Amino acid sequence: xxxxxxxxxxxxxxxxxxxxxxxxxxxxxxxxxxxxxxxxxxxxxxxxxxxxxxxxxxxxxxxxxxxxxxxxxxxxxxxxxxxxxxxxxxxxxxxxxxxxxxxxxxxxxx
Amino acid sequence: xxxxxxxxxxxxxxxxxxxxxxxxxxxxxxxxxxxxxxxxxxxxxxxxxxxxxxxxxxxxxxxxxxxxxxxxxxxxxxxxxxxxxxxxxxxxxxxxxxxxxxxxxxxxxxxxxx
Numbered sequence: 001x002x003x004x005x006x007x008x009x010x011x012x013x014x015x016x017x018x019x020x021x022x023x024x025x026x027x028x029x030x031x032x033x034x035x036x037x038x039x040x041x042x043x044x045x046x047x048x049x050x051x052x053x054x055x056x057x058x059x060x061x062x063x064x065x066x067x068x069x070x071x072x073x074x075x076x077x078x079x080x081x082x083x084x085x086x087x088x089x090x091x092x093x094x095x096x097x098x099x100x101x102x103x104x105x106x107x108x109x110x
Numbered sequence: 111x112x113x114x115x116x117x118x119x120x121x122x123x124x125x126x127x128x129x130x131x132x133x134x135x136x137x138x139x140x141x142x143x144x145x146x147x148x149x150x151x152x153x154x155x156x157x158x159x160x161x162x163x164x165x166x167x168x169x170x171x172x173x174x175x176x177x178x179x180x181x182x183x184x185x186x187x188x189x190x191x192x193x194x195x196x197x198x199x200x201x202x203x204x205x206x207x208x209x210x211x212x213x214x215x216x217x218x219x220x221x222x223x224x
Contacts, residue, residue: 032210043200043215044153051210087152091209095160097143097168098213100153 004088009105012078020073020104022088027068030093035073037084083108112137116201116216123191123223131186131219133201141204142184146197159184191223
């Protein structure tokens, strides 16, 4: 699986937007970009995924660079409940397992 | 509601003992996965299965085994537990034939090997 690079940690103020970056310069044309998050003492949960176009859902937005070598997860209005480790993961097309890196630990300050 | 459960949630065992961690999902998903997470680290893939009687090794499979006799369950067995296997274990399941499908995780089992 192609590798991703994320900052170890980020901090945000409550009710502010948060932009979590992910670099994946070796991404192949058919790799999907996934974001999962892990709240304290819980299993990971799905946030969003995309292939080429930007994606929006009720939790977040995913902005994918035109060359697909980077992407950004956008939380439009951070809350204290958004404090978690966020994982950016690439997966090949087909039925392949997700391989997790170390992710970005997001702290939200009231 | 469909769900994925793990049992036990906490377990303490002695070095050298055998232990089996249970994972049960009610979504009827073909794909099931086992990960371990050590303190302060990301998840590492242990074993996975794409269907009944199918099993595959992940990146850290040594010392672990799985078997898939039905769609709902993928038990993880530590044949002879070692202190290095102290970790939190997460089971996950996913529908379909594509990695783009959402993967659902269980609540985890915290295993301590003394």
